[in-house]
Amino acid sequence: MWRSWAALRLFEKQSVCLVLGQRMVAIATVAGKRRRVRRKSVQEEQVRWWEEEKRADGVKWSTLEHKGPVFAPRYERVPRNVRFYYDGKPLELSEETEEAATFYAKMLNHDYCTKEVFNNNFFKDFRKSMTPREREIIKDFRKCGFQEMFNYFQAESEKRKAASKEEKLIKKNENEALMKEFGFCMIDGHKEKIGNFRLEPPGLFRGRGEHPKMGMIKRRIHASDVSINCGKDSKVPSPPPGSRWKEVRHDNTVTWLASWIENVQGQVKYIMLNPSSKLKGEKDHIKYETARRLDKVIDKIRATYRDEWKSKEMRVRQRAVALYFIDKLALRAGNEKDEDQADTVGCCSLRVEHVQLHKELNGKENVVVFDFPGKDSIRYYNEVEVEKRVFKNLELFMEHKKEGDDLFDRLNTQVLNEHLKELMEGLTAKVFRTYNASKTLQSQLDLLTDPSATVPEKLLAYNRANRAVAILCNHQRSVPKSHEKSMENLKEKIKAKREAIEKCESEYNVSICETMLPHAVCLIAITPMQSRDEKKGKQLDRLRDQLKKLELQETDRDENKTIALGTSKLNYLDPRISVAWCKKNDVPIEKIFNKTQRTKFLWAVHMADENYRF
DNA sequence: CGATACACTTAGCAGCGGAGGC
DNA sequence: GCCTCCGCTGCTAAGTGTATCG
Known part of the structure; x- marks a missing residue:
């Protein structure tokens, strides 16, 4: 039933090896039947943390040892003739x-x-x-x-x-050696991959949007800027000769291995573990479990905030309307920002100029038009029909206000989150985004998947479900520079394929006619004739399959031109939904998760069977 | 109580390498 | 075998949310 289990297993092993940085030799015969996987050394597999007990509060690890960060290469002067x-x-x-x-x-x-x-x-x-x-x-x-x-x-x-192949290979090997030495750490007796083991090189600060600090010089980081965090009894990483770390601490209530303060914004930057690690995976799992708990109380919460639209207290009304936006539109919380950052907003920080009220618009009633720069200065534009009561409230909130004034002047994210905590343990504004994203994926998959469809058709369905989430979360991207051209190419290919099919069809018909010749003539030739027919028929089938695939690809690519699917897949969609869908629909997991994603979501592959529901 | 510090998640983009088409 | 193009990966900025400070 699940054709790819074997493949999946193999993948797991590969992922595990990747995580452990081991070398592995896979031998495949030509037929691909006898497949053996040999390990260089028998070492424990990746921690199956999802089968372990949870740790006491606040403590993140018991032992931690690493080699410290890799410094940016030192500056090399340009040749004298470059002036x-x-x-x-x-x-x-x-x-x-x-x-x-x-x-x-x-x-x-x-x-x-x-x-x-x-x-x-x-x-x-x-x-x-x-x-x-x-x-x-x-x-x-x-x-x-x-x-x-x-x-x-x-x-x-x-x-x-x-550069020549040899030169490139040397570079690659050097990189791998560096990765092997600095790219991993030992944490609680397990070897785990580090996310970013290189310190950020100096350069110009590239803020997004209209950032007031863009272009400032991000200076070089030295050992004396870097704090190291490691286990008490572990070997402290050695700083470059002649230098000292800023500080060495042994704080097992945090997950970072090294940190420094970046000079442009004065923020702390960290070296942390890769998403495949136990520490990150566990946290990710908890995130989705919290979202699932929200599912159990969401009806009540919705009923409550609708009720609160009528509250006597302005504070409560604002809170209730904001929560409605966060729930319905998956808006971000909207923390306050400093003057010296790009002017972007989220729900709580919306200002009056970011919404327009229309009693009627394009045949819809009580329309709110949102238009504001969100995270990364990505524009959020949405025309939304809302309940009359919400509309009335918004009119009220905007009364006597001028441009630059807060829409929700009695609300901020702290107040909102404190309220949410009362409604459910661990509930914050961002849980709604996770919840609605995963919920949407699940329901869209239910809606769009035809169990009798082919794998490419199912994949289009999956991508469309994914796309619905990306649209909800406003995950945009700039149209790829090559989009126009690549669409043209695809259309070209489709045309060519159609022609090939026509040609093949006519030949097929001819050969069918040939087989209809009198028996006597055919008797001797029947075997070769049949095989030729079969061949043509098969070729035709194959061509038609290819055409279908291309057409699906065309639809998919065009629908996707301004939408980024990766962000939701990586951060908002409970991976167990996807794993279950794959298992149920006999779609190989590697069709929807690439290698990185499979490593990150290994826990989900183990935890979810085909009956998993979010 | 508001401001600030800190830790950690979420985000789009650029550059690169390898698959696949010619 | 070469070239193109596309997806992956690394990078780091920009969010969220809680703890702590004054």
């Missing part, structure tokens, strides 16, 4: 200044360099990095010439691409 120009003339720069100049030069063909804020911020920091003499000369950004440096880096990049 920075000022006012049309070459100008020799000190090492530090030159490095800063290369940050900008590398981005010369980027959109960022057309933005005034970016250029101003860069130039300000650029001047800070200069020697007094340089600062005396370089006073006007418009007189700076980065082109030669830019050309140099382009050429270097071309060179790298054109």
